[in-house]
Amino acid sequence: NEALLEVKHLKKHFTLGKGQILKAVDDVSFYIKKGETFGIVGESGCGKSTAGRTIIGLYDRTEGEVIYDGKNVHEMTEKEKFGFHRKMQMIFQDPYASLNPRSTVREIISEPMEVHGLYPNKKERMEKVYQLLEDVGLNRDHANRYPHEFSGGQRQRIGIARALSLDPDFIIADEPISALDVSVQAQVVNLLKGLQKKNGLTYLFIAHDLSMVKHISDRIGVMYLGNLVELTASSNLYSNPLHPYTQALLSAIPIPDPDVEDKRERIILQGELPSPINPPSGCVFRTRCSYAMDACSTLKPSFQEIEENHFVACHLYNKNVTGDSNRSQVAV
Numbered sequence: 306n307e308a309l310l311e312v313k314h315l316k317k318h319f320t321l322g323k324g325q326i327l328k329a330v331d332d333v334s335f336y337i338k339k340g341e342t343f344g345i346v347g348e349s350g351c352g353k354s355t356a357g358r359t360i361i362g363l364y365d366r367t368e369g370e371v372i373y374d375g376k377n378v379h380e381m382t383e384k385e386k387f388g389f390h391r392k393m394q395m396i397f398q399d400p401y402a403s404l405n406p407r408s409t410v411r412e413i414i415s416e417p418m419e420v421h422g423l424y425p426n427k428k429e430r431m432e433k434v435y436q437l438l439e440d441v442g443l444n445r446d447h448a449n450r451y452p453h454e455f456s457g458g459q460r461q462r463i464g465i466a467r468a469l470s471l472d473p474d475f476i477i478a479d480e481p482i483s484a485l486d487v488s489v490q491a492q493v494v495n496l497l498k499g500l501q502k503k504n505g506l507t508y509l510f511i512a513h514d515l516s517m518v519k520h521i522s523d524r525i526g527v528m529y530l531g532n533l534v535e536l537t538a539s540s541n542l543y544s545n546p547l548h549p550y551t552q553a554l555l556s557a558i559p560i561p562d563p564d565v566e567d568k569r570e571r572i573i574l575q576g577e578l579p580s581p582i583n584p585p586s587g588c589v590f591r592t593r594c595s596y597a598m599d600a601c602s603t604l605k606p607s608f609q610e611i612e613e614n615h616f617v618a619c620h621l622y623n624k625n626v627t628g629d630s631n632r633s634q635v636a637v
């Protein structure tokens with residue numbers, strides 16, 4: 306197995322007051338191969354950020370395992386953890402919130418190197434800072450400025466430079482483009498792609514819709530209410546979505562060419578996203594699914610390989626479950 310990261314039946318539950326349990330991540334499994342980009346897509350509140358934070362070890366896990374390069378992330382010694390944090394870095398949605406406003410760009414980018422004792426020679430460390438600035442499309446004149454002097458896209462570039470300062474192998478990008486103007490989003494995605502090629506990086510790319518993630522991901526997992534509901538190669542996900550939730554997400558993406566008439570039926574999701582404190586019984590998507598049948602409220606659909614490398618959690622594809630599906634009401 307050439308997987309660099311393996312996530313096996315990962316659960317992350319938070320205990321709230323009054324014995325309530327928030328099931329932010331509730332049984333998620335996938336792997337990521339070296340050099341690959343794996344996308345996780347889902348609405349806000351689906352647990353995708355919590356999954357990312359648990360994978361990098363910011364949160365302990367409730368159940369399951371995260372194996373990085375053969376080592377269990379949640380069972381590492383302090384020394385192993387320190388080394389692991391060099392190898393795996395995270396980029397955040399709001400670079401402004403994650404950049405200290407009182408620090409110069411130079412300080413922001415060099416701080417991780419100081420913590421890890423890399424480039425102890427100050428002059429060499431500064432050269433590395435300048436190199437990183439160039440790598441992300443900025444220049445050395447930016448080094449003495451403060452975060453507020455930059456645009457959103459530039460701030461994200463600073464965040465990326467800082468993440469790269471420890472020469473990581475793996476980057477978790479948690480909605481790195483969601484807060485940016487559409488015109489800037491493609492630039493940042495292209496930058497990340499270029500850096501991946503140049504530095505041999507592996508990415509976990511978290512996004513809240515399917516519009517941009519296609520351009521960077523090799524495979525995509527769709528998450529809903531703490532569960533993965535579909536996982537396949539990104540081209541296949543767009544051409545052959547099987548889960549009703551994926552179909553709804555895809556129908557919400559506008560066709561980019563204004564001259565092409567959009568004849569697709571827009572699938573509107575019914576109702577609100579239920580609370581992960583009290584998720585629906587059976588299939589977590591059933592309260593918003595137009596195909597829901599009796600079995601869906603009692604039986605949790607297993608995450609099954611329906612065709613090669615295409616996993617879906619839905620009773621519509623389980624020959625053993627039959628029911629009164631009203632699927633004819635919805636155009637596919």
Ligand code: SF4
Binds near residue numbers: 590591594597606
């Ligand atoms: Fe819809 Fe049932 Fe499939 Fe869930 S299992 S997505 S409720 S048809």
Ligand code: MG
Binds near residue numbers: 349480
């Ligand atoms: Mg989030």
